[in-house]
Amino acid sequence: MRILLTGGAGFIGSHTAVEIVQSGHDVVIFDNFSNSDASVLERLERILGRPVTFEEGDIRDYSRMREVLQKHNIDAVVHFAGLKAVGESVEKPLEYYDNNITGTLTLLRAMRDLGIKRLIFSSSATVYGTPQYLPLDENHPLSVTNPYGRTKLQVEEILSDLCVSDPEWSVVCLRYFNPIGAHESGLIGENPRGIPNNLLPYVARVAAGILPAVQVFGNDYDTPDGTGVRDYIHVVDLAKGHVNAAEYCSCHKGWIAINLGTGVGYSVLDIIHAYEKACGKPVPYKIVARRPGDVASNWANPQRALELLGWKAQYNLQDMCEHSWNFQKNCPVE
Numbered sequence: 001m002r003i004l005l006t007g008g009a010g011f012i013g014s015h016t017a018v019e020i021v022q023s024g025h026d027v028v029i030f031d032n033f034s035n036s037d038a039s040v041l042e043r044l045e046r047i048l049g050r051p052v053t054f055e056e057g058d059i060r061d062y063s064r065m066r067e068v069l070q071k072h073n074i075d076a077v078v079h080f081a082g083l084k085a086v087g088e089s090v091e092k093p094l095e096y097y098d099n100n101i102t103g104t105l106t107l108l109r110a111m112r113d114l115g116i117k118r119l120i121f122s123s124s125a126t127v128y129g130t131p132q133y134l135p136l137d138e139n140h141p142l143s144v145t146n147p148y149g150r151t152k153l154q155v156e157e158i159l160s161d162l163c164v165s166d167p168e169w170s171v172v173c174l175r176y177f178n179p180i181g182a183h184e185s186g187l188i189g190e191n192p193r194g195i196p197n198n199l200l201p202y203v204a205r206v207a208a209g210i211l212p213a214v215q216v217f218g219n220d221y222d223t224p225d226g227t228g229v230r231d232y233i234h235v236v237d238l239a240k241g242h243v244n245a246a247e248y249c250s251c252h253k254g255w256i257a258i259n260l261g262t263g264v265g266y267s268v269l270d271i272i273h274a275y276e277k278a279c280g281k282p283v284p285y286k287i288v289a290r291r292p293g294d295v296a297s298n299w300a301n302p303q304r305a306l307e308l309l310g311w312k313a314q315y316n317l318q319d320m321c322e323h324s325w326n327f328q329k330n331c332p333v334e
C-alpha cells in the first residue's frame, strides 16, 4: 500500500512512518510543520536507512491536498494532522475548528474526488468524557467538555455519516489513550515547544534539569495513592496499531472506532518513580491543586483491537520511561 500520513512529521506520525515502512508499505509524509520541523525527516532517514518521501502542505488547501494524493497514487490515508492542546483549544476555538474540522473536511473532499476511500483517524479517549465505568470500552457513552475534544467527536461523527452515505468507504477511528515514550534509537520522540502540558515531557525535562520540579496535580483522588491514574501506551506500540488498522481497512468497509491502550492504569507517582529508575536520579516533585477538568482514573479495554486488528501493546512502563529518557538525553531542549 502507498499510505499518506497527514501530520506525519509530528510525534505519533513520525513513529508510525517507521513502522509502516518497516512493514513493507510505502509512506508519504504530508505536514505544514506548524508543530514540528524538518529535522525529523533526516532522523527518520537515519532510522530507516533510506530516503523518506515528504510533501509540505496544509490539509486545508484542497488543490495541494488533491495534487499530492494524485501524484503519489495513494491507497489509504492516516490522518494525524491537527491541533491538540486542550487549554489552547479553549482560548482559540476558531483555530481548532478550522484546523481539525475544516482541515478534515477538505482532506475528505480531495480523497472522495479521487476515489480514495480508506482512512485511519487519530481520535482520542477524550471522547469518553468522565468515565461512567472502567475499563472504557468503545460502547461507553461519549461526551466532551472542551473544543479540542469536540473536534475529535465531531470528526468521528462526520466520518460515520460519510460511511453511511457511501458503503465503499473504510474508516477506522483509533481512540488513543496516553501515548508516551520514544523510538528506541533515541532519534525521534516528543519534544513540545514551551512548557509541556502533558505529564511525561514535563517529567523528562525535570529529570534533565531544565525544569525544577514536577507539579503533581492533586493527591486526593479516589485512586490507590491519591494521584491521577491513566493508561500510558508506548508510542511505538501505538504506531504499530496503525499498520494493523491500515491492513484492516484494505479488507473491511464501513466505520469503526477502536481503542488503543494497554488496559493498565498507572498513577502520576508511579510514573515519577519509574522515570527515576530510568534516569538513575531523583525526580523532584511537589503536590499542588487538582487541574480543572481532570478525571481521577481512565484506562482502556483494549479487547476490540486484539479481536479485530490482532494488536496488543508489548512495551511496559519501564521501557516507556527508558526510551523517553534516551530521547531526552539526545535532544536537550534549550
Ligand code: NAD
Pocket (backbone or CB within 6 Å): 006, 007, 008, 009, 010, 011, 012, 013, 030, 031, 032, 033, 034, 035, 036, 057, 058, 059, 060, 079, 080, 081, 082, 083, 084, 099, 103, 122, 123, 124, 125, 176, 177, 178, 179
Ligand atoms: P503533533 O502535534 O506532534 O503532530 C501533529 C502534526 O500535524 C504536526 O507535525 C503538525 O505540524 C501537523 N499539522 C497540524 N496542523 C496541520 C495542518 N493544518 N496541515 C498539515 N499539517 C498539520 O501531535 P501528535 O501527538 O503526534 O498527535 C497526532 C494526532 O493524534 C493529533 O490529531 C492528536 O489530536 C491526536 N492525539 C494525540 C494524543 C497525544 O497524547 N499525543 C492523544 C490522542 C489523540
Ligand code: UD1
Pocket (backbone or CB within 6 Å): 084, 086, 087, 124, 125, 126, 149, 178, 197, 198, 199, 200, 202, 214, 215, 216, 217, 218, 227, 228, 229, 230, 268, 291, 293, 294
Ligand atoms: C490530556 C488531555 C486529553 C488529551 C491528552 C493527550 C486534559 C484534561 N486532557 O490527557 O484530552 O487527549 O492529554 O494529549 O488536558 N499531571 C500532573 N502534572 C503535570 C501534568 C499532568 O500531575 O504537569 C497529571 C494529570 O493530572 C493526569 C496525568 O498527569 O492525572 C496525565 O496528564 P496528561 O499527560 O496531561 O494527560 P491527560 O490529562 O490524561
